[in-house]
Amino acid sequence: MRSAQRVRLERFTFFTRFNATIWIESCCDAKLAKLATSTSVAKRLWLWFLRLTSGGFAGKGPGDCKFLKAVEKLVPVPWSAAVLLLLCVVARAQDLEPRSFSPAPMGTNIAVVSYGRTSGDVLLDPTLPVTDVSASFSTAALGYYHSFGLLGRQSSVAGGMPYVLGSGQALLNGVPTHFYRSGLGDLKLRWSYFLVGSPAVTREEFKKHKARTVVGIDLGVSVPVGQYDPNLLLNIGANRWAFRPEIGVSRSLHSWLLEMDLAGGFFLQNSDFFHGKVREQAPIGAVQGHVSYTFRPGLWLALDGTYYTGGRTHVNGVRGNDLQQNSRVGATLALPMTRSQSLKLSYSKGAVTRVGGNFTSIGVTYQLRWFTRR
Secondary structure, X not given: OOHHHOOEEEEEEOOOOOOXXXXXXEOOHHHHHHHHOOOOHHHHHHHHHHHHHOOOOOOOOHHHOOHHHHHHHHOOOOOOOOOHHHHHHHOOOOOOOOOOOOOOOOOEEEEEEEEEEEEEOOOOOXXXXXXXXXXXXXXXXXXXXXXXXXXXXXXXXXXXXXXXXXXXXXXEOOEEEEXXXXXXXXXXXXEXXXXXXXXXXXXXXXXXOOOOEEEEEEEEEEEOOOOOOOOOOOOOOOOOOEEXXXXXXXXXXXXXXXXXXXXXXXXXXXXXXXXXXXXXEOOEEEEEEEEEEEEEOXXXXXEEEEEEEEOOEEEOOEEOOOOEEEEEEEEEEEEEOOOOEEEEEEEEEEEEOOOOOOEEEEEEEEEEEEEOOO
């Protein structure tokens, strides 16, 4: 009887490139089933970790235990990356956005809480006449996403509101300057529509539908409601409207996903820039590429890259020497937690920079999903 209740050691290989070997001690089926129904937060996190890594990538893991059937009720497979569309709401030209066009059933709702930290040669507007910047900004954002059917295809709307806090030092016209800013940023809105590969379907129909090629378009709008003071050169809000049309194409190859997005940024003038000046900015063109691998439903890793150019400014008709021609690289990791919750971790840095862009960003995002009829 003792031998039947003995602890069983099972070996599995974790998904890091170092192939670190971890040994997990798992109990007998009766004890595991009891653990699976526990309301303890610590135990539920441990069960989530087992669910995430079991049956992994090389060999047999804890997935053969009956315990996982009980865990499936606690941590079932979430729908893939439709929530990533919401994260792109607050994106700028230099941001990296993997899986920005991901199918979802009608009536999908997503609430998002995110935090990001950016440090280095970073400004909220990289075309400002400021040099030798050393700054750090933290951004917390709340967002909402909803998908619905339109003309037989999937469509969605999303919105996000950031709060920005940061400080740093720089040279303003050759004079050392220290700055501190804290306040709400501009409201970000986004509408998307799928042209190929994502019809408007219910949750039941969505489970049966698989599209290898997806083509989508979207329009992002930045509404100038953020904190702005015309007596300051550095502001959180832009005091102007901005529009960002985009088209994206993705191709699924088994567990791999290849993506390419083309976008443009268009800006209205700021008629109250720094003591009443008029500031205009030329459009910015951007291209992004992403290669991601899905280890299991909801768990994927993406390598990201972007190049953007343009954005030269004019202040009272005088052209600035601020043409942007920059590129950035990064990585994104998505982690499922439960049926309705997930986390996303991101990292990016400047690769080649001409004006702005030479900074490092890290971010973490919590996502909560629920469904309505439409």
